[in-house]
Amino acid sequence: IGVVLYEMLFGLPPFYADNKKKLFENILNEGLNVKGVSYECKDFLEKCLCKDPKQRLGFKDGIQELKGHPFFTGTDWQAVLAKRIEMPEPYLSEMALNIIREQPFLVSGHPSTTG
Numbered sequence: 001i002g003v004v005l006y007e008m009l010f011g012l013p014p015f016y017a018d019n020k021k022k023l024f025e026n027i028l029n030e031g032l033n034v035k036g037v038s039y040e041c042k043d044f045l046e047k048c049l050c051k052d053p054k055q056r057l058g059f060k061d062g063i064q065e066l067k068g069h070p071f072f073t074g075t076d077w078q079a080v081l082a083k084r085i086e087m088p089e090p091y092l093s094e095m096a097l098n099i100i101r102e103q104p105f106l107v108s109g110h111p112s113t114t115g
Contacts, residue, residue, distance in 0.1 A: 001058075001066065002048025009037060011096025014049055018103060044071035 006014045014033075015026035032049055034042045047057035047069070058066045067077060079085050 002045055002056075006032075006034075006045055006049070009041070009093070011093040012099065014045075016099075018099075038071075040069070040071040040073070044069050 003014060015023060015030055017023040017026050028051075032046055034045050037045075044057065047055075048066075050056045053059065057069060061068075066072075067075070076085075
């Protein structure tokens, strides 16, 4: 869930790099780049993406541990389950837009895009 939320917020996966070797180096060795979000969001992402799986949020108590995090304070879980929550407008972060401008071949549908 941490990776999905991070990508939804920032438009790119955590530890992003434009080559696979650097991506894996970032995953293993770099800290998480989380700027411009609330303390609760930053804390949630850092705890979900902790490098030690046994220390990750949800390891001990599963979904209840995730739902109980302060990031979700005020969330009506019954409304979520019933799909009564209005979706926010989608957007791409400035970081994602810059990468698209600088590396358009990474965008689906570009003639040089593969895979």
